[in-house]
Amino acid sequence: MTTSEPGTSPANQTGPSDALKVGVSMLTLVPGGMGGSETYARELVRKLGASPAVNPTCYVNESGRGFSEGADEVVIPGLAGGASTIARLATLAKGLVTRSSILRRMRPMDVFHVPFTVPLPKPPKGTPFVQTLLDVQHLDLPELFGTADKLYRKVFYEKAARDADAIVTISDFAKDSIVKHLGIAPDKIFTAHLGVNAEEFIPNFGPRESFIMYPARGWKHKNHAKLFEAMRLLEVTNPELRLILTGGALDTLTDIPANVEVRGLVPLAELRELYRSAACMVFPSLYEGFGLPPLEAMASGCPVASSTAGSLPEIVGDAAELFDPQDPEAIATAIRNAIARTDELQRLGLEQVRKFTWEHCANVHEQAYRYALNQRATAASTV
Structure with a gap:
C-alpha cells in the first residue's frame, strides 16, 4: 500500500499510463462499523490496485487511514465519518461545505466511484460517475426504517442512483429491486457478486461441536427474534444444541433464551474457528442484498441453514438447507x-464457494467504469 498525504502531486501516482484512472471516494467510511460493505470495499480496492487496466486512487477520512491496501491512498483532513444517522449527516454537511477544497486535493480522474453509495463529495463536473448501490432495502421493507433514515436514503441513495452513469450492485435480486423501485434502465446496472478468499479458510471435515452459530449485527432485519423462538423449540427436541451469536449491536437484543450465548x-x-467447529451456521435474515457469511461458512466446511429471503437463494444455490425465516x-x-x-x-458448499471470486467482482467494476465513460462520451458527442 502506498499512503499519500493530501496534496500529493498527480505526477507521483503509480500504475500504467494507459490504465483507467479511477477516483474511489470512501469519505463516509466507518472502520469496523459497516459490515459486509466494508469487506467489499477493502477487497475491491485490493484487486483494482493489482489490475493493469485500472489505476485507482482512494480517498478516505481521517479514521480510514491505511484502509486502501494495495492502492494509492489520500487522506482528506477534517472528516471522520460516523455510524449513526446524525453522524452521517454531520459528515455530509461538512463535506458539502468543503467540497471545493476536497476536489482540489483529488487527482485527475477518468471515472469517479463511490463504493459506499453516498457521493461525497459530489462528483467533479463532467466526470463519469459510478455508484455502488448494495440494495434498496428501505423500499422493499420500509416498515423497518424510521422517517429520518428513509429521507436520508431518498436523498443520498435514490437521487445519486438516478444521476449516476452506471450502478454496481451485488446480486440479481438487488438489481431487479433497483429497476422496480427506481425505474432505472437494466443496462445501466452491473451485478458484481461479492467474493470469498477461499484460501483463507481451512475446512474441517472432522468432528464438529454441539453448537450452531449466527454471525450478524443486531439489526431488525437480521431476525434474531424468530431465531430465538426456534431455539426454544430446539431446547425441547435437541437440548444439547446451543446458539452462539457474534457481531456488533447485539446489546439491543432482548428476551434471549437460556441456550443462547x-x-x-x-x-x-x-x-x-467458530465456522470450523460449529455443527451448523444458521442465517435467518429477512433481507440480504448478498449475504457473505453463508459462503464463509461453506468455505470452512460448516453446513448452512439459510433463509429464503432476498438474494440468499441466489447466493447459496443448492448448497444449503433453506427455510421460511x-x-x-x-x-x-x-x-x-x-x-x-x-x-x-460440505461437498456442495465447497463447490458453491468457488463460483464467487473477488477477481470477477473487480472485473465487473471495470466493465461499469468503461460503460460510464462511454455513456458520458456519447452524451457529449450529441450535444
Whole structure:
C-alpha cells in the first residue's frame, strides 16, 4: 500500500499510463462499523490496485487511514465519518461545505466511484460517475426504517442512483429491486457478486461441536427474534444444541433464551474457528442484498441453514438447507436437517464457494467504469 498525504502531486501516482484512472471516494467510511460493505470495499480496492487496466486512487477520512491496501491512498483532513444517522449527516454537511477544497486535493480522474453509495463529495463536473448501490432495502421493507433514515436514503441513495452513469450492485435480486423501485434502465446496472478468499479458510471435515452459530449485527432485519423462538423449540427436541451469536449491536437484543450465548464482536481468528467447529451456521435474515457469511461458512466446511429471503437463494444455490425465516418451526427443522446432511452440504458448499471470486467482482467494476465513460462520451458527442 502506498499512503499519500493530501496534496500529493498527480505526477507521483503509480500504475500504467494507459490504465483507467479511477477516483474511489470512501469519505463516509466507518472502520469496523459497516459490515459486509466494508469487506467489499477493502477487497475491491485490493484487486483494482493489482489490475493493469485500472489505476485507482482512494480517498478516505481521517479514521480510514491505511484502509486502501494495495492502492494509492489520500487522506482528506477534517472528516471522520460516523455510524449513526446524525453522524452521517454531520459528515455530509461538512463535506458539502468543503467540497471545493476536497476536489482540489483529488487527482485527475477518468471515472469517479463511490463504493459506499453516498457521493461525497459530489462528483467533479463532467466526470463519469459510478455508484455502488448494495440494495434498496428501505423500499422493499420500509416498515423497518424510521422517517429520518428513509429521507436520508431518498436523498443520498435514490437521487445519486438516478444521476449516476452506471450502478454496481451485488446480486440479481438487488438489481431487479433497483429497476422496480427506481425505474432505472437494466443496462445501466452491473451485478458484481461479492467474493470469498477461499484460501483463507481451512475446512474441517472432522468432528464438529454441539453448537450452531449466527454471525450478524443486531439489526431488525437480521431476525434474531424468530431465531430465538426456534431455539426454544430446539431446547425441547435437541437440548444439547446451543446458539452462539457474534457481531456488533447485539446489546439491543432482548428476551434471549437460556441456550443462547451472546459474544458480540470477536476477533477474526475466533470467528473462523467458530465456522470450523460449529455443527451448523444458521442465517435467518429477512433481507440480504448478498449475504457473505453463508459462503464463509461453506468455505470452512460448516453446513448452512439459510433463509429464503432476498438474494440468499441466489447466493447459496443448492448448497444449503433453506427455510421460511418467518416460521420458527421451519428454522428449527432446517437446522436439524442441515446437521443431518453435513457430509453432503460440505461437498456442495465447497463447490458453491468457488463460483464467487473477488477477481470477477473487480472485473465487473471495470466493465461499469468503461460503460460510464462511454455513456458520458456519447452524451457529449450529441450535444
